Amino acid sequence: MATPNSTSQASSPLRIRDSFLRKYVPPTSPVAQGRGLVVIAGGLESFPSLWVQLRELRRLGSTLPVEVWYCSAISPLTTRMRELLARIPNVQVFDAAAIRKTFPAVLTTTRDLHTFALLNTKFHEVLVVTPFLTPLACPETLFETEGFRTSGAVFWRGARKWNKNHLIWRTLDLAPRDGVDTLAAPALIDRLRHWKALYFCKHLCDHSRELEKVIPAQAQLLNLAWYSTDSPFHEIDTNPPRGTEGESSDEKTSFPWNDLSSRPWLLDESSSRAALTNGATCLQHLLELAAAWKPMLYDPVASISEEDAQLAQLLIGQSVYKLAGTGASVHRLVLLEEHATQTNYAGVVGWHVLNGKLHLGWANGHTRQLAKDKAHPGHWISVERGSASMIRLMPSHPSDDLLTKQLTLRPHYRLSRGDDTPLPLSLSSDGSIGPGSSPRFRGWTITEGQLAFLGERGLTALLRPEGSVFVDSCTPPWQLERHDTRRRYLVHGLQRTCTNVIEFLFSRQLNAPRTTQFFGSVYWKHGWLPSSNALGNTFIIICVRHPLDWMLACYEYFVREHGKDTTICSQFSPTWTFEEFLRRPHYFWPSPAERWNVMNQHWLNRVHETGSGTIVRAEMLQSLALQSKTFHNLLSDYDPFMEVEVDKLLVANRMTNNCSSSSAPMDSHKYWERRYLEQYTPKMLQNVKEILDERLMQQLGYTWKDLEQVHKPN
Structure with missing residues (x-):
């Protein structure tokens, strides 16, 4: 580690721009043809928005070919997601992690993927966007704007700019400039005219470790790279407002999209956004996705019994549940009408009751069956083995939140039973058991004022608080006592x-x-x-x-x-x-x-x-x-x-x-x-x-x- 008087941390970044400009050699025979749209995607969170974007693009009549880029090492697209995208005409999907084998590059953030896609797409002229922009009109006209034809690069500015006093200017040996964007906004680029700037983007990504204290991981590099390489570009003064739901009011932008990055589309989207421009058709696209993605959850059950109907009615909206799955992560879950769910993560997307069992459907197409735990009323335990054996649903009450906070603020404990040697336990805020703890337990949660430990086959121990310790009624009893109640x-x-x-x-x-x-x-x-x-x-x-x-x-x-x-x-x-x-x-x-x-x-x-x-x-x-x-x-x-x-x-x-x-x-x-x-x-x-x-x-x-x-x- 460098001492306080070391200068090594400062000298390395200062040479990054000069070293690139000295060594840069243009590609000898670049492959680029036609026009197209590149979408930087990946992961479950953005997939409904991506689906809506592409389906609406085709409904509006756009024939622009589309490349969807993701990185399986960052935010993968599952096999089911790729199969669904294949249904949309003229859409290709590329995994940057596979292509990196022949084109070495740093791929640790979405910004790295953004640059990688621009360097490896087949298009000559490319419009690059995120999945969270819902089209309002065909984007083909953007390629004919005067700014793009003149400079070969158009950037729509975001809401945040580099401060003129920011260290980035000294680091890259540049004169400060107003308006250079720090956010990933849309861009329109003629790649054959701007290889130098694009490769400088890659150069910055490759040196992200040296620059991490200067350039935040989420910051935009495009117009900063164009400025650094003296490449011409055209900037639009306004862009679709970030964090709002509405189209740009400035006609000069000619950017026909709704920016919903602050509130992406969800599979269980309500009708509240139908009033948006094209909102009603977007909701139709979501229903189409739900039906295609989760057939088990949305196909009608022909022979549902009266008992199943009564059980389903008891479950709907009556309790907040805590769901523990593989890895013992604990999440909140609410079961709603029409087989919908509300969760604090994007895993479970639907449910129904059949033959007395609760069926849960995951976004990746997997399903789980849970049955009532007869030993503990109100608890449900998985009837399957393997990766599903730890799944449980437990009622949660307001008083549990305070107890959960107390346990995670003072996370170090010792667990003993009878005269056994106490085992160390570390209770993490996500419901998991920390490293170095007993392998006997896989997770924990608070339910009805009691501390529940989850093991390979479900509930392993249920302890109630007694003074400063937690005990149960077994013989010999389990006992949990604080080992180190102070946070570091x-x-x-x-x-x-x-x-x-x-x-x-x-x-x-x-x-x-x-x-x-x-x-x-x-x-x-x-x-x-x-x-x-x-x-x-x-x-x-x-x-x-x-x-x-x-x-x-x-x-x-x-x-x-x-x-x-x-x-x-x-x-x-x-x-x-x-x-x-x-x-x-x-x-x-x-x-x-x-x-x-x-x-x-x-x-x-x-x-x-x-x-x-x-x-x-x-x-x-x-x-x-x-x-x-x-x-x-x-x-x-x-x-x-x-x-x-x-x-x-x-x-x-x-x-x-x-x-x-x-x-x-x-x-x-x-x-x-x-x-x-x-x-x-x-x-x-x-x-x-x-x-x-x-x-x-x-x-x-x-x-x-x-x-x-x-x-x-x-």
């Missing part, structure tokens, strides 16, 4: 953002466990966090400070501790003035403001990705009253069930680097009276403001409006 935590933030105060609170006063297993011996709380998968359930505390206040505090600390603190950036000189500090290199970044942008955005992304963490503003720790409120909110996020007297945990003085209290009091006046502004001239403020990401500042609770102050003259 991590504190991250730039220097001088009160990370030591929060570290002192958790490590010294609460004695909470800190996550360290993935850091080795070079952990730096002011540096990068690992991936969200590695972090798992770790509670991440991000300390932030107003950038203007932070830069001055950082400068003063560097001057004072230079030669003592080895983590101070190697470029720094104590002879620098504050103005020089603001414009000189800072660790891996061209300036301190760039570091404030990148690191705080990186930490904020990790909090959002894991869904486990919070932001602490250093300014809210400067007085005991504010500190009390901040600590209360922080500990409520960390563990809502923790019983602690917050007022006994307050810190009146500053903390040293080894997280011990010093004799110096908190300097609240410096921030609240904006004294740090006295060190900034108007020119310095303007220079810094051009670099700082105002959107990020607003996300962290900072603005420029409250900084009015009389400054020293230049």
Whole structure:
């Protein structure tokens, strides 16, 4: 792992654009002919939208050939899906994972697949879209627009653009430009005229690991690549509004689609969207898909008995169920009328009752049969073996949610029976049993206030809470007790953002466990966090400070501790003035403001990705009253069930680097009276403001409006 003073992370990306431009050689005999539509698809979630898109395209009279691209390593299309697509005229399906054997490329995200398809399609002129755009008219006319005939590339802008102060411009050695899109919007491309830009897209994808801290995985690369290679393109000022259901109102766009990416079509779609343009015909396409995809669930049952009808009526809409399947993942399930279901995942798409058994139909065409569990009323257990043997339906009640939350916030337990050696158990929030646990159990759920463990053949143990443990009525009884009730935590933030105060609170006063297993011996709380998968359930505390206040505090600390603190950036000189500090290199970044942008955005992304963490503003720790409120909110996020007297945990003085209290009091006046502004001239403020990401500042609770102050003259 690189040390804080290493520059290896910064130097590699800076050469990416230059290395491509030096080595690029145009394809000698590219294969490209005709016009066509390329749809970037894959996976169950997008398939109903893909079906509606293609069926409506043909109903409108479009004869444009279509290529559907997916990657079986990312989001596969099942055999049944491919068979259904084969029914639509002039549609071909391609698996990028198979073609990659002859065309090596990185394929880890949908963006990689987007670029791969554009390089490997057979079309000369191609319109590339996502499955979530429902056509309103034939798209053939788009190929005849003046913008496309002139430049050979047309991009419809999305709702988000690269900030002019974003690190991407320095990374690729480009002058900042307004309007370069960060979202995957539709594009119209003449491939023979733009091989260079397309291959630069692939070059960026191949270097995605080096660029992951600069270019988010979901960001668009097309118009950024065109700009980087000086390739001509035409941009449309508006596109179908994202997150809305309606066509574009700007006639200049000439883009005849409804953008439903925020609410894709579903197999059990209600009639509420029939009022959309072409909505009624789209619902007909969905009914057609349902009938073709799930014949077992929609063909009428000729000899249904009165008992089956009564049982079906009892099941409809009366309970929320928890369904555990292969891998012991637990999902919510509601059985509705007309054989429909409502789930929090796209697996089960239909049901019916026959001969006293509940039949469930999966989207991939598989079916399961469940029978009543006589030993446990209200429970259903699979009558089949193999992959279906773990499927169960269990009633869920509102009180179960609180108990589930308590168990997953404190996930480490020991399970014993009689005098047996306790077995470690880790209860995951998705209903699975964590790694390293007993192989005897495959999953867990809460039902009617009791903890149910699921094994290979169904219900293995049903335990009720008694005080701090869970027990059952067997002889000898099973008993579950908490082994480690505290969540692990991590504190991250730039220097001088009160990370030591929060570290002192958790490590010294609460004695909470800190996550360290993935850091080795070079952990730096002011540096990068690992991936969200590695972090798992770790509670991440991000300390932030107003950038203007932070830069001055950082400068003063560097001057004072230079030669003592080895983590101070190697470029720094104590002879620098504050103005020089603001414009000189800072660790891996061209300036301190760039570091404030990148690191705080990186930490904020990790909090959002894991869904486990919070932001602490250093300014809210400067007085005991504010500190009390901040600590209360922080500990409520960390563990809502923790019983602690917050007022006994307050810190009146500053903390040293080894997280011990010093004799110096908190300097609240410096921030609240904006004294740090006295060190900034108007020119310095303007220079810094051009670099700082105002959107990020607003996300962290900072603005420029409250900084009015009389400054020293230049």
